[in-house]
Amino acid sequence: MRLVEVSEGATSFLVPENSLEGVPRAGEGVFYNPEMRLNRDLTVLAVRRHVERWGGEVTYLDATAGTGARGVRVAKEAGPNVVLNDRSREAVELVRRNLGHAGLEAEVTRRDANALMSERGFDLIDVDPFGSPAPFLDSAARSVHMHGTLCVTATDTAPLCGAHPSAGRRRYDARPLNGEHEKEVGARLLLGFVARTLARYDRAAAPLLTLYRRHYFRLFLEAERGAGRSDASLENVGYLLHCPSCRRDEFARDVFNDETCGCGENRIYAGPLWTGDIHDAEFLDDLKRIGGETRAPCPGEVEGLLDLTRREAGGPPLYRDFHLTASRAGASPPPMRDFLDELQGRGYVATRTHFDPEAVKTDAPPSVYEEVMAEMSR
Numbered sequence: 001m002r003l004v005e006v007s008e009g010a011t012s013f014l015v016p017e018n019s020l021e022g023v024p025r026a027g028e029g030v031f032y033n034p035e036m037r038l039n040r041d042l043t044v045l046a047v048r049r050h051v052e053r054w055g056g057e058v059t060y061l062d063a064t065a066g067t068g069a070r071g072v073r074v075a076k077e078a079g080p081n082v083v084l085n086d087r088s089r090e091a092v093e094l095v096r097r098n099l100g101h102a103g104l105e106a107e108v109t110r111r112d113a114n115a116l117m118s119e120r121g122f123d124l125i126d127v128d129p130f131g132s133p134a135p136f137l138d139s140a141a142r143s144v145h146m147h148g149t150l151c152v153t154a155t156d157t158a159p160l161c162g163a164h165p166s167a168g169r170r171r172y173d174a175r176p177l178n179g180e181h182e183k184e185v186g187a188r189l190l191l192g193f194v195a196r197t198l199a200r201y202d203r204a205a206a207p208l209l210t211l212y213r214r215h216y217f218r219l220f221l222e223a224e225r226g227a228g229r230s231d232a233s234l235e236n237v238g239y240l241l242h243c244p245s246c247r248r249d250e251f252a253r254d255v256f257n258d259e260t261c262g263c264g265e266n267r268i269y270a271g272p273l274w275t276g277d278i279h280d281a282e283f284l285d286d287l288k289r290i291g292g293e294t295r296a297p298c299p300g301e302v303e304g305l306l307d308l309t310r311r312e313a314g315g316p317p318l319y320r321d322f323h324l325t326a327s328r329a330g331a332s333p334p335p336m337r338d339f340l341d342e343l344q345g346r347g348y349v350a351t352r353t354h355f356d357p358e359a360v361k362t363d364a365p366p367s368v369y370e371e372v373m374a375e376m377s378r
């Protein structure tokens with residue numbers, strides 16, 4: 001294995017040369033994915049925030065460490081007690097080498113991640129496997145301490161977005177929805193699954209930041225303990241009822257015989273999924289401040305993403321495809337900025353969304369935004 005040096009944030013490490021050439025495939029051995037840099041930048045900020053907020057001896061587990069890129073960066077740039085684990089011998093050797101390369105000492109284990117998490121508790125747990133994180137979430141839920149932070153990557157975007165509904169059912173015991181707002185529905189499906197998993201152990205999920213990027217979902221959640229908190233968290237798990245004809249959406253606690261829309265069309269449902277807020281505004285403000293105070297690792301892309309998700313926080317759920325709206329209105333679309341201004345001028349919330357650059361988040365009903373679109377193109 002030929003190694004080359006790469007730098008991210010304030011850390012440099014060695015990675016297999018071939019991993020800079022292509023997209024990783026499961027079972028290919030230890031791999032570094034440059035496309036995950038932003039994900040790691042945000043992780044460093046989230047861990048710094050956890051350390052700042054809760055203090056004391058903070059422990060962070062990189063449960064599926066690979067090259068160690070993430071765990072080594074967290075150790076160097078955020079400073080908690082880090083444990084780096086991977087079941088692969090090759091990975092563990094490279095992790096050790098990368099710790100030495102960064103001048104750090106940390107605990108390295110070569111265990112099955114589920115076995116390790118079943119035996120020990122951690123304040124922050126990072127699950128970043130190839131594909132679905134579902135097989136790791138039970139043991140992560142048991143392992144995470146009070147006020148703990150769970151960081152979860154899912155690269156199986158197709159099942160979560162409804163491209164492979166049977167895989168969505170198997171992995172997440174939930175029904176996805178392939179359509180206009182499938183990326184946010186996918187993120188909510190994953191969040192709902194994490195909340196339901198935590199609930200089995202009397203734990204509660206509070207979403208801090210929920211992201212979709214081209215190849216993956218990434219969640220940051222606070223895990224709380226207690227049956228009461230857990231019940232309250234489950235109040236945010238329900239279903240989405242979507243009308244494919246008039247595009248109206250509604251969250252519901254349960255679905256029974258409620259499939260008919262006001263327009264007469266049968267509604268389709270997705271879920272169970274998370275129906276509450278997907279970001280925590282205070283968390284996003286803290287990350288931006290911490291990134292700004294320390295400069296690295298908060299380059300433009302991270303800051304832009306934090307600004308965009310900050311605008312989504314507390315706002316209307318789901319989003320609307322801009323071009324679909326235009327074609328349904330029989331209109332040629334105006335500049336998006338003008339469309340947002342017009343909706344805002346009429347008293348509605350209207351923002352862009354990180355889920356899709358060609359989409360709008362608004363509390364205006366479909367009839368209104370299609371009408372506004374038609375008027376603007378006249």
Ligand SMILES: C[S@@+](CC[C@H](N)C(=O)[O-])C[C@H]1O[C@@H](n2cnc3c(N)ncnc32)[C@H](O)[C@@H]1O
Pocket residue numbers: 029030031032033036040063064065066067068069070085086087088091111112113114128129130
């Ligand atoms: C996507 S890579 C990790 C990437 C790394 N977090 C980073 O940011 O560069 C996934 C790793 O998970 C490890 N892995 C998969 N299943 C595992 C298990 N059950 N226990 C421990 N490690 C596992 C694989 O060996 C692989 O190195």
Ligand SMILES: [Zn+2]
Pocket residue numbers: 243244245246247248261262263264265
């Ligand atoms: Zn309808």
